[in-house]
Amino acid sequence: MERIQLTDDLSFSRFIHGSWRLADWQYSTKKTLDLIEHAMDRGITTFDHADIYGGYTCETLFGDALNEKPSLRYQMELVTKCGIVLPSEQRPKHYNTTKPHIIASVEQSLRNLRTDYIDLLLIHRPDPFMDPHETADAFVRLKETGKVRHFGVSNFKDHQWRMLESHMTFPLVTNQLELSAYHLENFEDGTLNLCQEKRIAPMAWSPLAGGSIFNGTDEKAIRLRQTLQEVGHEIGADRIDEVLYAWLIRHPAQIMPIIGSSKKERIDAAVKSLDLSLNHDQWFAILQSSMGHSVP
Numbered sequence: 001m002e003r004i005q006l007t008d009d010l011s012f013s014r015f016i017h018g019s020w021r022l023a024d025w026q027y028s029t030k031k032t033l034d035l036i037e038h039a040m041d042r043g044i045t046t047f048d049h050a051d052i053y054g055g056y057t058c059e060t061l062f063g064d065a066l067n068e069k070p071s072l073r074y075q076m077e078l079v080t081k082c083g084i085v086l087p088s089e090q091r092p093k094h095y096n097t098t099k100p101h102i103i104a105s106v107e108q109s110l111r112n113l114r115t116d117y118i119d120l121l122l123i124h125r126p127d128p129f130m131d132p133h134e135t136a137d138a139f140v141r142l143k144e145t146g147k148v149r150h151f152g153v154s155n156f157k158d159h160q161w162r163m164l165e166s167h168m169t170f171p172l173v174t175n176q177l178e179l180s181a182y183h184l185e186n187f188e189d190g191t192l193n194l195c196q197e198k199r200i201a202p203m204a205w206s207p208l209a210g211g212s213i214f215n216g217t218d219e220k221a222i223r224l225r226q227t228l229q230e231v232g233h234e235i236g237a238d239r240i241d242e243v244l245y246a247w248l249i250r251h252p253a254q255i256m257p258i259i260g261s262s263k264k265e266r267i268d269a270a271v272k273s274l275d276l277s278l279n280h281d282q283w284f285a286i287l288q289s290s291m292g293h294s295v296p
């Protein structure tokens with residue numbers, strides 16, 4: 001599989017597998033390991049996590065599977081996130097991007113994932129209470145101690161990216177964004193343009209709109225499904241998820257879609273989309289179908 005070079009010493013597989021829903025699947029450790037190996041056999045070596053996924057349980061489920069075959073760790077890249085604190089009896093949901101919180105969160109992620117380093121740490125969401133100097137200082141500390149190799153953000157708009165990066169001594173390497181043919185906001189508001197300006201490849205979360213595109217009954221979902229079927233027929237796709245992935249891959253920003261599926265055949269469909277090619281008109285047909293009108 002094609003690889004995307006994020007820095008001189010870090011590359012990701014073009015497709016990434018995500019663990020947000022891992023706890024919902026109720027997989028045994030063996031079945032989780034089997035899915036990880038299935039993805040890796042197809043060249044998907046990058047795995048996306050967050051401290052909070054599954055109510056703080058998904059990293060451990062993945063780490064338990066990895067513990068069955070520790071040698072896999074050195075053939076994969078692990079991404080995790082921090083900064084969101086889920087509600088508890090004591091405190092409401094909030095964000096925390098202070099140095100002590102970031103460092104404690106990473107140390108817990110290392111224990112959960114049964115590893116001694118994270119390849120990429122992301123701040124999960126922009127924090128209106130962020131002290132960027134302190135956040136950047138936490139990154140320096142984690143880099144110096146070898147616990148995290150590189151840093152990025154998720155869901156940051158242009159100004160939030162620039163603010164944090166202006167306090168850093170090394171560059172942010174990616175922005176993980178909601179990007180799909182169904183959700184166009186980041187295509188339209190300059191967020192993706194900043195990635196292109198900075199020459200950084202974005203990671204795309206919910207590339208299939210969280211699955212809602214397959215059964216959504218709203219006008220947009222129905223319209224988009226129809227167009228995806230038509231374009232899919234033209235390009236020889238077997239299913240519309242292949243077309244959704246091909247649409248993202250075709251964009252010049254080197255988007256890295258994160259597959260959220262629990263099923264091997266759906267991982268295979270993502271990989272197959274790399275062989276499909278949309279022409280200019282087909283790309284715009286899907287865009288306009290999602291917009292519900294022609295470009296001006």
Ligand SMILES: NC(=O)c1ccc[n+]([C@@H]2O[C@H](COP(=O)([O-])OP(=O)(O)OC[C@H]3O[C@@H](n4cnc5c(N)ncnc54)[C@H](OP(=O)(O)O)[C@@H]3O)[C@@H](O)[C@H]2O)c1
Nearest residue numbers: 018019020048205206207208209210211214258260261262
């Ligand atoms: N940074 C952030 O704020 C953020 C937010 C959300 C997610 N993420 C990351 O992005 C990853 C992917 O997000 P996602 O899970 O929403 O991705 P997605 O690929 O858009 O959605 C996956 C969901 O769609 C379902 N699905 C896939 N193909 C289908 C089909 N043909 N028919 C019906 N349902 C289908 C899957 O069910 P099956 O399991 O049955 O295939 C799964 O429940 C997450 O795991 C996480 O790592 C990040």
